[in-house]
Amino acid sequence: MRPAMGRALNHRKNSNRVLPYRRTKQGTQPPYLYPPYRLTLPRSPRQPLVVLPHTLSEVTGPVFGHNAMGETDNDLTRQHAGEPLGERITVSGRVLDDNGRPVPDTLIEIWQCNAAGRYRHRIDQHDAPLDPNFSGAGRTLTDNQGRYRFVTIKPGPYPWENHQNAWRPAHIHFSLFGTAFLTRLVTQMYFPGDPLLPFDPIINSVPQERARQRLISKFKWSRTEPGWALGFHFDIVLRGHEETPFENDR
Amino acid sequence: MKTTGSKKQSLVPTPSQTVGPYFAICLEGPCCVKNLAPNGVKGERMRLTCVVFDRAGKPVPDSLIEIWQANADGKYHHPSDRQPQSIDSRFGGFGRQVTDEKGVCEFETIKPGRVPGRGDTLQAPHLEVAVFARGILKQLVTRIYFSGDGANGECPVLRLVPKVRRRTLMAQPVPGQPGSWRHEIHLSGAEETVFFDV
Numbered sequence: 001m002r003p004a005m006g007r008a009l010n011h012r013k014n015s016n017r018v019l020p021y022r023r024t025k026q027g028t029q030p031p032y033l034y035p036p037y038r039l040t041l042p043r044s045p046r047q048p049l050v051v052l053p054h055t056l057s058e059v060t061g062p063v064f065g066h067n068a069m070g071e072t073d074n075d076l077t078r079q080h081a082g083e084p085l086g087e088r089i090t091v092s093g094r095v096l097d098d099n100g101r102p103v104p105d106t107l108i109e110i111w112q113c114n115a116a117g118r119y120r121h122r123i124d125q126h127d128a129p130l131d132p133n134f135s136g137a138g139r140t141l142t143d144n145q146g147r148y149r150f151v152t153i154k155p156g157p158y159p160w161e162n163h164q165n166a167w168r169p170a171h172i173h174f175s176l177f178g179t180a181f182l183t184r185l186v187t188q189m190y191f192p193g194d195p196l197l198p199f200d201p202i203i204n205s206v207p208q209e210r211a212r213q214r215l216i217s218k219f220k221w222s223r224t225e226p227g228w229a230l231g232f233h234f235d236i237v238l239r240g241h242e243e244t245p246f247e248n249d250r
Numbered sequence: 251m252k253t254t255g256s257k258k259q260s261l262v263p264t265p266s267q268t269v270g271p272y273f274a275i276c277l278e279g280p281c282c283v284k285n286l287a288p289n290g291v292k293g294e295r296m297r298l299t300c301v302v303f304d305r306a307g308k309p310v311p312d313s314l315i316e317i318w319q320a321n322a323d324g325k326y327h328h329p330s331d332r333q334p335q336s337i338d339s340r341f342g343g344f345g346r347q348v349t350d351e352k353g354v355c356e357f358e359t360i361k362p363g364r365v366p367g368r369g370d371t372l373q374a375p376h377l378e379v380a381v382f383a384r385g386i387l388k389q390l391v392t393r394i395y396f397s398g399d400g401a402n403g404e405c406p407v408l409r410l411v412p413k414v415r416r417r418t419l420m421a422q423p424v425p426g427q428p429g430s431w432r433h434e435i436h437l438s439g440a441e442e443t444v445f446f447d448v
């Protein structure tokens with residue numbers, strides 16, 4: 001083999017090296033089939049998943065920049081002519097990986113219903129008023145320390161059709177990308193002390209109590225702004241790399 | 251939150267929760283990309299139609315499909331891809347669409363090149379796919395390959411899949427429409443698609 005060709009091959013080999021992410025621990029994520037949440041029955045696979053060793057396809061993922069952000073994207077109370085009705089709050093925290101390292105410059109999208117428990121969506125027929133001053137959607141990027149902050153109003157609980165007298169606890173939907181296709185996370189943030197939490201099949205689909213606690217924000221005096229808004233703290237932990245790099249060829 | 255670096259004391263990741271029925275108020279925003287490849291982006295153009303079905307074979311009208319792919323040279327627009335091929339700033343490689351009442355959504359893109367697998371292998375052209383919907387508590391991860399592609403037989407990832415189920419990962423060419431591909435995703439049931447644990 002000519003030396004130049006050897007170099008090219010080595011380059012390709014080195015660029016093949018993939019730093020894998022830590023596998024999810026049992027009990028920390030919901031199963032696909034969870035009969036108390038009825039709609040999992042027609043929509044969950046029954047065949048075992050095929051375990052996929054991580055390749056470039058899984059450890060890469062979309063990157064979004066600041067040009068995707070509008071000025072009021074992270075303040076859901078300033079997106080219309082007037083202020084929305086409801087209890088004004090801030091939701092802030094950090095995005096970390098499971099090694100405890102901040103995840104900077106990553107996109108967070110949120111959506112929620114209004115204070116009366118109604119989404120601005122054509123299929124939401126809950127008998128509660130829409131608020132002309134509230135759309136319920138926001139987005140932001142984390143800063144270089146992984147921090148983020150939203151201003152919004154506290155969403156209301158609302159009924160749903162899962163079972164007799166079913167009500168969702170108040171929640172805000174969160175969507176995060178992180179650093180790779182496999183760090184993608186869509187989740188929901190709940191509020192501390194919500195009496196509906198013990199009865200909700202969606203949060204209770206997560207087997208481990210410790211993991212469920214991750215989904216419940218904390219009330220913080222230090223984030224509460226006098227005369228203006230209560231502060232809720234919500235850290236989000238995405239999957240991180242295994243600590244030791246491995247040789248792709250093994 | 252306590253910061254730890256050791257393998258044994260890693261933090262518990264935040265659990266996934268369903269995207270629910272109302273995600274469109276947010277996720278149909280600026281990151282909702284149907285056409286991934288503006289004119290001039292290198293590669294074989296294709297129109298990809300995805301159709302999602304539930305266990306009863308009924309279309310799923312409220313799912314969110316995200317795709318992630320390499321460019322025509324097999325390189326991802328991402329810092330972890332250190333291959334020497336160049337990238338095109340107009341082609342990010344990410345798409346997101348919502349299925350309609352027939353369970354259908356469509357992407358316009360280019361066919362991805364082959365990307366490295368583990369060791370000295372090359373994977374066959376494929377797209378990474380994540381499926382979100384109410385009733386799905388954590389996104390389902392699958393792939394789309396291209397039926398008839400000569401590289402499929404040697405793809406190290408396809409080889410992990412039982413032979414009889416590999417066809418569930420294959421988009422099919424639409425007869426009479428060159429450059430058009432159709433792919434069915436069956437969440438459950440007799441035709442259940444292969445989903446991956448990543």
